[in-house]
Amino acid sequence: MSIPAPDEALTAAWETTIDDAPVALSACGDLLAVAGAEGTVTVLKTATAAEVGEFALPGGALHVALAPDARRLVATGPMGYxxxxxxxxxxxxxxxxxxxxAAAWANDERVAVASGRRALVLGLDGEELWATEPAASTVTDLAWQRQGRRLTVAAYGAVRGHERHTTKPVVTYPYIGSHLALAVAPTGRWICSGNQDASIHIWRTRDGSELTMSGYPEKVSRLAFDDTGFWLAADGAPDVTVWDFSGKGPAGTAPRSLRCHETITALAWRPGPAGHLASGGHDGTVALWRATAGRPQSQLHPVRTLEGDSAVAALAWAGPELLVTAHQNGHVSAHRLPSRTTL
Incomplete structure (x- = not known):
């Protein structure tokens, strides 16, 4: 298999270094947030990397999320938020x-954060608006459905849906196992969990019917739907797998396989319907894919690659034409891509 050489045709917009090991990125509007393992959260201008702000989260950081209007930011970690x-x-x-x-904004005024065995919904100044009842174990991921009216929460044994201000779940999707990642289709039709037992479990929200895709060689800890809700990318193997959720869904089908990395460390769909995916690996490589090309069981090759000097820690798209990459050694860079319809 041949892999494209590192691509110098991509325009390097900027590069900077933070004094921490990045673990998460969030881009929204004109801002980019970088969270570091030791708790440093740096806010930058996406166009220039000029620093807008910085603060420390005691105990370290795990996740960061900008509000849709980029006026607020939440960071979460082992000791709080x-x-x-x-x-x-x-x-x-x-x-x-x-x-x-984990944290997820419902809109410009409400954000949900995982907090131990509960999910808390907070107002703009951090005041607690309501909370879910305790789950069986630590909440590992959460997401909003129905335009911010339903909060979906993953913890051991089940994924649960809570309507606004409902402590008890209004719907429960049981699955005996540890959920590591949660992905809700933008269409609202599907809820998927990536699991410790090396599987992806899927529920159809309309009727609660379910499906398990098992046989992955490793745990599935990264899931991402594209903007159409028709394509799901997952790790769990050296190949990125991309499942087709159009029509009746992936039952009885095979995924596309995207091979470039020995160990996948990041996934991010390009905004829009073109089916372009960025993936990062432990070897420092960033690969760009036409991830929905070919047929089921196709093994796809990267269209472009970028090489880094340490493992890729996180990826984020700041709009459809700017890809931001964070590496474990603190290097953060942005590359400008061609129009949203090409790679």
Whole structure:
């Protein structure tokens, strides 16, 4: 198999270094947030990498998420969470001593954070609006459905749906196992969990019917739907697998396989319907794919690759033409791509 040589045709927009080991990125509007393992959260301008703000989350960081209007930011970590306000840089830290690995904005005014065995829904200044009842174990991931009206929460044994202000779930999707990642289709038709037992479990929201894709050689800890909701990318193997959720869904079908990395460390779909995917590997390589090309069981090759000097820690698209890459050694860079219809 031949892999394209590193592609110098991509325009390097900027490069910077943060004094921490990046673990997560979030891009929204004109801002980019970089979270580091030791708890440093740096906010940059996406166009220039000029620093807008910085704060520390005690105990380290695991996740970061900008609000849709880029006026607020939430960071989560092993010891709690923090909210940052753009207009004056004020940071409110909540040291809850509860593991917090995920956060998701419902809109510009509400954000959900995992906090131990519960999910908390917070207002703009961090005030608690409501919380779910405790799950059987630590909440590992969460997502919003129905335009921010239903919160979907993953923890051992089940994925549960909570309507606004409902402590108890209004719907439960049981699955005996540890959920590591959650992906909800933008169409609302599908809920998928990536699991410790090396499987992907799928529920159709309309009727609760379910399907398990098993046989992965490793645990599945990264899942991502594209903007159409028709394509799901997953790790769990040296190949990225891309499943077709159009029509009746993936039952009885085979995925496309994208081979470039020995170990996958990041996945990010390009905004829009073109089916372009970026993946990162432990070897520092970033690969760009036409991930929906070919037929089921096709083995696809990267269209372009970029080489880094340490493992890829996170990827984020700042709009359809700017791809941001963070590496474990603290290097963060942005590359400008051709129009959204080409790679």
């Amino acid at each position: 923090a909210l940052w306000r753009r207009e004056d840089g004020r940071t409110t830290v909540h040291e809850t001593r509860a593991w917090s690995s």
